[in-house]
Structures are given as C-alpha cells and as structure tokens.
Amino acid sequence: MNALCEEGNIFGMFEVLCKMEERAVEPTNVTYTNQNVGLTKVAYTTLIKAHCAKGDVHKVDMLFHQMVQKGFEISVRDYCAVINRLCKKNLTTKVKVFLRMMLSDGISLDQEISSVLLNAFHQVGDLNSKFELLA
Secondary structure, three states, rough: OOOHHHOOOOOHHHHHEEEEEEEEOOOOOOHHHHHOOOHHHHHHHHHHHHHHHHHOOHHHHHHHHHHHHHOOOHHHHHHHHHHHHHHOOOOHHHHHHHHHHHHHHOOOOOHHHHHHHHHHHOOOOHHHHHHHHHH
C-alpha cells in the first residue's frame, strides 16, 4: 500500500484495501507503514462516486455500508450524490434501495433529488415509482 501511495496511485491503494476487506483481512499499521493512510469520509465518497460512474453497484454497496459501519455520519448530500450518479447510469433498482435507506434514516427528499428521481424513473419507463414519488 505504501508503494501505491508513493506512486500517487490512491485508487489502486483503495482497490487493494477493498480486496483485503472482501477477504476479511484486517489492515494494520504495518499494512499502511508510516504513511498513516486512513480511510476518511472524503476517500469513501470519492471511491463511491468512481464506482457509480463505472456502474459497479456491488462496490458502491460495499463501500457505502463500510462507511456506515465505521461510524461516519451519512448526510443528505452523501445520499444525493450516490442517487444522482446511479440515476445517470439508469440503475433505478439500486436507486430505490438507497432512497429507502435515506428515508429510513429520517432524511427527507429535497426538490433537487426529487427532480433527479422523477427524470430517472421517467427515462426507464418506471411510471409506478414515478407516481409513488409524487404521492
């Protein structure tokens, strides 16, 4: 991981970290060496955005849940960023999962995210979801 960081390959470092976590290998201080590299909320959201752009919903799920498990506070901005990017990829099934999570966390829809959702549901012809959102 140190070598990847020294090369400036932060994305590669996060990929290694994700593979370690998938295999239940816990990183230690030795893993990071003396770089004191830690996963910040910004790092998680950056990776989530990148995987949304690639359409890799498995990694989006994994990273988002890791962020929650590690105690980071998830804001309306975090949810909206994920939902917006998933909508751009027409991944409305996964959008609905994040929308339910957001609402169950007590976060209300604002006008901007409502518009994004309505457009996404319209584009894929999901009129039921569109009407549910309007109700």
